[in-house]
Amino acid sequence: METHKESRDHHGLYRVVNDVGSAFGMGAVGGSVYHFVKGAYNSPMGARLVGGAQAVNMNAPRLAGSFAAFGGLFSAFDCTLVYIRKKEDPWNSIIAGAATGGFLSMRQGIVAASRSAVMGGVLLALIKGPALMNK
DSSP states (O other): OOOOOOGGGOOSHHHHHHHHHHHHHHHHHHHHHHHHHHHHHTSOTTOHHHHHHHHHHHHHHHHHHHHHHHHHHHHHHHHHHHHHHSSOOHHHHHHHHHHHHHHHTGGGOHHHHHHHHHHHHHHHHHHHHHHHHTO
């Protein structure tokens, strides 16, 4: 009997689509909770439930879409690096994080894109760094 492989073992379009969906779900759930609390807190007494629901309705889809864009780009860059380098290691994720941060900030100019690329790389290095140290 064959066990079903974990989704991270798949590469290509399946992984990108899976990661976009996962990121959208995380953004939708997290954004809903955050914006509901914020909307309820900023609403007058007696209208807190309605204010929270309106804040979720206005803001959570935008946040979920942003998460999905980040997740899709990150996954696409990661899969591309795995294909080019012919190995899967933490460096792929670190470089993919830097590329994603730079790509998403490209419209603000080269300085902003460079800063975002460095921050994306540093953030992923902090997350994936322990895996590098164990090798």
